[in-house]
Amino acid sequence: MNEDKELLRKYGKKNPYRTPEGYFDDFAGKLMQQLPDTAAPCTGQTPERLRTIDRIKPWCYMAAMFAGLLFSFRWIVGDAGTADLPTERVDLVSDMEEEDLEPLMDRLLMDDYTLYQYLTEADADLLLHE
């Protein structure tokens, strides 16, 4: 319960900071002069209400971007369902021996243990900063 007893005994609660002289005497008066006459809505403090067109505009841009990307991809790659891989690429992979493929796959894939280790380390790092 009294976990801070030692700190209180050694350091107490004395405030080592100070303000310029008369700071608090003037603060309320100066602040009240800055405030608009009525409380709400405050000018310049709250963002203006968005019009519907402004609200949906970003979504339209995003949809257009994705559509553009999809069409570009299809144009470059062709129809994925019907197009065949170029014969030489298929031959290249199928000609490889299993012992040559394995190291390649090892480098390309992250196994469960590595993934777990990565995630727990990332998590530990986050917790340390909490």
Place this chain on the structure above:
Amino acid sequence: MKDYNEAETIRQLQTPQTQRKAFAEVVNRYSRPLYWQIRRMGPSHDDTNDLLQNTFIKAWSNLESFRSEARLSTWLYRIALNETLNFLNRQRAQQHLSIDDADASLANQLESDPYFDGDETQLRFEQAIRRLPEKQRMVFNLKYFQEMKYEEIADITGTSVGALKASYHLAVKKIEDFLMTTH
């Protein structure tokens, strides 16, 4: 200062004819505790002054959103601490500092702070507090200096009482460890 009646002040804040006068009373009453709470989080006097003004300006412009069943102090502390945390995050981003480096930088700034009058012991204590992660620092200051109950802090921070107790315990331990190693 005359006796403060929170229920009456809230009623006056909700009436257009009396709200300005009531708000001036609120500013008078809460400017000191809010100032010290912001200041102990790390900003300089000038930045604390700006943050305190922003707190009251936001409170004034959002009076309508204040629910009278909540405590006025809780609401103001919440605005002030949000403003402060946002400020510290912005400052860290502008200086391209990591969280740890930013806390260490805040602790080092104390030595050249013209409005810090503490002796060597107080300097080390305040530096230890400034090295805490921001949210832990906030909880420590509210509990240790403002002597708030965990339930009140929970209302301000939106964190459970259990988590706050753990956070405070950890903060005290970290401060003691820092003071021990720099002794």
